[in-house]
Amino acid sequence: xxxFSRRPLLGGALLEGLGRIxxxxxxxxxxxxxxxDDGGWVTGELYQVPDLPDRxxxxxREEWYDPADETRSLYVRRTVPVQAAGGEVRExxxxxxxxxxGAAAGRGPRVESGDWRAHLASAHGTPSxxxxxxxx
Numbered sequence: 206x207x208x209f210s211r212r213p214l215l216g217g218a219l220l221e222g223l224g225r226i227x228x229x230x231x232x233x234x235x236x237x238x239x240x241x242d243d244g245g246w247v248t249g250e251l252y253q254v255p256d257l258p259d260r261x262x263x264x265x266r267e268e269w270y271d272p273a274d275e276t277r278s279l280y281v282r283r284t285v286p287v288q289a290a291g292g293e294v295r296e297x298x299x300x301x302x303x304x305x306x307g308a309a310a311g312r313g314p315r316v317e318s319g320d321w322r323a324h325l326a327s328a329h330g331t332p333s334x335x336x337x338x339x340x341x
Contacts, residue, residue: 224251224287230316238302248320
């Protein structure tokens with residue numbers, strides 16, 4: 206996400222806007238953990254990465270994902286439907302926590318808002334950026 210340590214790994218990627226996926230977000234200390242489930246909505250940023258195939262090996266290493274050995278990967282890379290800010294649904298890659306390492310709830314508390322940036326902002330008493338509304 207913009208302003209976070211892994212953003213430079215995306216190079217000249219174009220930020221298209223906010224997006225959200227079905228899932229649950231957990232606070233694992235210094236980083237979030239996404240679980241793909243029907244627990245709620247998780248908000249993030251949607252990027253267009255023209256040279257994605259060239260960037261995936263570095264991204265995979267940073268996310269502790271080995272495509273040749275998912276059982277030993279802390280996170281797994283998956284394609285999921287993302288609801289963009291305008292309502293359009295598109296497919297995008299995400300890194301989801303590999304629950305073979307134990308239940309996410311055992312590693313940290315659930316982020317009820319599903320928004321990592323807003324969660325960190327509220328913990329530090331700083332304003333947050335707008336989020337997508339839940340259509341339910």
